[in-house]
Amino acid sequence: MASIKTIAKLAQTSVASVSRVLNNSGYVSADLRAKVQAAIAQTNYQPSSDARVLRGGKSNLVGILLPSIDVQFFGILAHAMEQALFDLGYQSFICSTAESAAHEARYVAMFLSRRVGGVIAASAEAGAAHFAPLRAHGIPIVAVDRDLHGYASDAIVIDHDLGGRMMAQHLIDLGHRTIAVIGAPQHSQSIQRRLAGVRAALAQSGLQPVSEQVGTTHDFAQSYDLASRALANRPTALIGLTDIAAIGTIHAAHDLGLRIPQDLSIIGFDDIPSAAFVLPRLTTVAQPIRHLGRSAAHRLHRLIAGDPQTQTEALPALTLIQRDTTAPPKPA
Amino acid sequence: MASIKTIAKLAQTSVASVSRVLNNSGYVSADLRAKVQAAIAQTNYQPSSDARVLRGGKSNLVGILLPSIDVQFFGILAHAMEQALFDLGYQSFICSTAESAAHEARYVAMFLSRRVGGVIAASAEAGAAHFAPLRAHGIPIVAVDRDLHGYASDAIVIDHDLGGRMMAQHLIDLGHRTIAVIGAPQHSQSIQRRLAGVRAALAQSGLQPVSEQVGTTHDFAQSYDLASRALANRPTALIGLTDIAAIGTIHAAHDLGLRIPQDLSIIGFDDIPSAAFVLPRLTTVAQPIRHLGRSAAHRLHRLIAGDPQTQTEALPALTLIQRDTTAPPKPA
């Protein structure tokens, strides 16, 4: 691969002058500049980031840790972050930890050796010890969709507790009293908090879930199973802690011959694209996924730039989106 | 950040010895090795990849170009590729081109300056000129889900034409004769080929689509619109060139009061997770998405390693998955 020397030779000048052309610094005559640019164009030369970083430049690299991007929520989140970061001049390592601590540790080691400027962690892993080395090196960490218990410089998190409350309250307001909850994955902080919110809102009305099924794997199939179990308790309404869980429930209910929403109301959380495109259309609490991603990117950028202004701009509010899966319970 | 010199000083030795410990090369006494390792542990030291690459090592970086990972299909594909590559010792830049040529060119320049060892391109962009510089530098390129017209060293592509045929044939076999087709995005090679396959199969039975709606944006909402238009022609069956298109169609049909599959049969393509979890469950032609990703990763690895063995192992066959959205047309 061509180096700055190659270009210098081609343009019959020194590496210093080539560097000046590359960076638009110092004095370069129009003549020389033209020759250098010609050489660059001719060889498709691109200066090595490695050399630049080594010399003391910023790496413009950031690490993004999340459980896996084949899940809609994280796919959208990752996409939003990557785009925002790219526009800010960064390149991202999007890493799927598969919720394995060993995996996560390997990625962190990689971040260190690649000298990333910062890290965004949206992983669902509960433990955060792997982040200690990053912290020790003063590498800023922004947590998204979860806290990091002291390791993160900042956290972009919606109020999951409130989210849980909103779901429960909507059902309560419709008149439901026999309510079940399902969701996954168990170890996800967000899930736990939403669940806590659900319980709190129910308790406030003197209720508690007639069934609570929290699974380890977060996909349609497991959600279907969880829902089947929960429906055995004959709730009039079911809360899915994620849209995936809620959609799994739609199927379980359908297979049991229950009509939605006449026999069973269902509410989800997230508002992933599929939520509006299942039948019946899913009522859900929408969280601003892309906004979350962009916020995290900008926050990290500010931290990397050393901007002291740490004030958190507010995230858009959670909103209840009423579609076709919730209704008052049918009179007994 | 600590460097090899820091470690050498801490362990009271030379950088050469530290390097020997790091790489398990040459001679190092047990004593010294222990001291060095202690210093490394103490500082959380990780050798700089930049320096290693600069010195002449491999970068172990690969670029992955795709339209966007917030689309299920590409999210899953990207996930499979990233995991496989990570296991092979590579780190991936997953880049969403948003199907913009300018974007793509910027990413390619970045790949060059980062000295990636190879590139996997799954972008839907039709033009491939941006890849010329990569090619010029001898950087291997593997195309996934599309050809790259001479720029790629290899292409991992299923037989989209066959896929199109399978969809059409299934409907023909059921007795349908009035068949519409919708899909997006228009400029995607895969879409074009599937469409060609559909037309070919129909033609073989003396038929042609009663409506053909190909849109630019690939999401549920636009698919809904395309379907609404296509259904105006009163087909008894509709082919969605992707599952997204098919699912959009389910909704459009539903809103028109059509029963599925009694009044309208629908078939999709891809078998994304949502396909099995819509109501009614979508009949579709499944392509081995994750397998595609893993294959591409391994192929690229072999190319980077300079393995001459270029034989392509076969991909799993496309399979028709019959669920609940297709049935014989009702007698007229």
Next chain:
DNA sequence: TTCCCCTATGGTATCGATTACATATTGGTA
């Protein structure tokens, strides 16, 4: 005893880019 090889360790050039510094050529002004 001498020589050589194995073990152990350190010094230093090198990769590609940036940049401080040195050098050289102008032109304008006192």
Next chain:
DNA sequence: TACCAATATGTAATCGATACCATAGGGGAA
């Protein structure tokens, strides 16, 4: 005419890690 500032270009140190080469002690073979 002498001098300084602005312009233009080159030389070399530097970043972190690797690897080649040099140095040196110790043990076995001749």
